Amino acid sequence: MTTQTNNKAGFWAALFNRPTKDYVHPYFGGIILGIVLFLSIFFTGNGLGASGAVSRIDAWLVDLVAPQHVDQNSYLLKMAGGDKNPLDDWILPVFLGSILGGFSSGLFNGRVKLETNKGPNISNQTRWTMAFIGGAIFVYGARMARGCTSGQALTGGATLSAGSWALMMMIFAGAYAVAYFVRKLWL
């Protein structure tokens, strides 16, 4: 009996304490990501995405709390108006899949670990506050631009959308413009 428990504990310990492996070479990672992107577009006509799921889950939450508010808001109405289910969209299974995929790769390569990545000169609290603010700013911008780095830059980039290319340049421009002023966060 005890050995069995030990084995069980040993199994989980082994699963979560696999030796940490290095990340793959960036060009190799990019090639695989490009093939995933191609297969998605080839079979479904849709690319990849992430922030769409965030806003649909948001619309779903608002619809749970205040359905009449959704019906008065043209932006939310498109996703959750009337008896529309904002979660019944292809982006949701993609979102779920990427959680599973990220977790599997992390597990396989020994990188699943409760931790906070930050620059050496700031506290965890500062990092968390900035992550929240940055996340809010990013998704606000992503909604405005109708897509984020995956839905616009990656997908629109590969399908040669003129607007996506312009937008992609602006993401890099925005980040580089501010990087110097927030260097304390990272360096």
Added chain:
Amino acid sequence: MNFPLSYLQGVSAEFPWSYLVFLIIGFGFGFTLEMSGFGNSKKLAAQFYFTDLTVLKVMFTAIVVGMVLIFSAVGLGVLDYNLVWVNLTYLSSGLLGGIIMGVGFIIGGFCPGTSVVSASTGKIDGMIFLLGGFFGAFLFGETEQYFTNWYNNSGYYGRVTLMDFFNLPTGWVVLLVVLMALFMFWGGEQLERIFGKRNLAVEPKWRYVAAGVLVLFAVFVIFLGTPSNEAKYSKVSLPRTVEEEQLKFSADEMLKNGFVQISPAELFKTMNDDKLVLTIIDVRPEAEYNLFHINRSINMPANELSGHLKELLSRTDPNVVNVLVSNQDQLATTAWKYLVAESVPNLYILQGGINNWISVFGETDPEIVLAGTTIESEDALQYIFPAALGDRYECADPSPIEFENIEFAPVIQLQIKRDKSGGGCG
């Protein structure tokens, strides 16, 4: 021209395994992001201090690899580019949103996709970024009403590609993008050497081979060219429910079986149907359009249709119905063949054209006179109009009350080709 698969262009309970397909796509997406190091905010932020350009390398490699594969498939005629989602260009909101995203990126250390894999591997900063993302989405939903007009209209160009922008053939644009990416990789590696003190000698040699393969692919795309309208037409296969059975028909069979010719009565009823977004496209020359046309029809002369193609493909409403109109059937059928090959959805022809329309609704109109025997050709107007009044003739807009009980055999079957409001992140 069989891809993308029509039943996989979204999820539906009708095809339950479509959920699984998108789940697998997401799995591949998350797995690759994580294994490339995108779950680590420090690695992502390093991009903006020139010490580690992994973000640039992975992103642009993925873009160019995806691009050469997509356009090879398009060139080979197996993938229909007109059915591939190409993000519509809303220049103003796109540019401002892009800058805002950049600021959020460097402050928060992630983009939404990377924060997902970061959170799923236990990184607390990734989880909090995602939480902040929900708050940002909430804020946008609440504030969009204050700038909704700017958001939806400012700098809207629809489906514009780099090919349109540079006015170059697809293959050359693909080659230029590949060369630009290779130049950026070279520059990025130099920056890593200078700012990140990286020894480039240990970088793998296969990356030169990969670069060569990319260039070869781009040249291959140039060599393939893009499939002609005739080539696409021969591959058209349209679904049609006949006696409750889902069948597929070629374009010529659709025409022959009368699956696309609608009667004037059906067009009239469709005009008064609020559930459908109807576009009546009058393909006759402008002079004839000015003489008489059906109310709310728009003039796109048959020989200028290619210029209107972007416009017709940009419309994202799933309930769009397009009806082509000419004097008789001939010109409208030519236009139908052209547009159906370009994958314009829900295309119909007004049977018998304007002549038939007037014979149904304009019999009592004293101003319009039947021309009698002076008709020159089969596809000519059979009526004589006293003046070019366009849609101001009574029968251009028949009374919904007077013709309320008009009967017809319904032909229109909505085929949802694309139900999209804004791409993956839309």
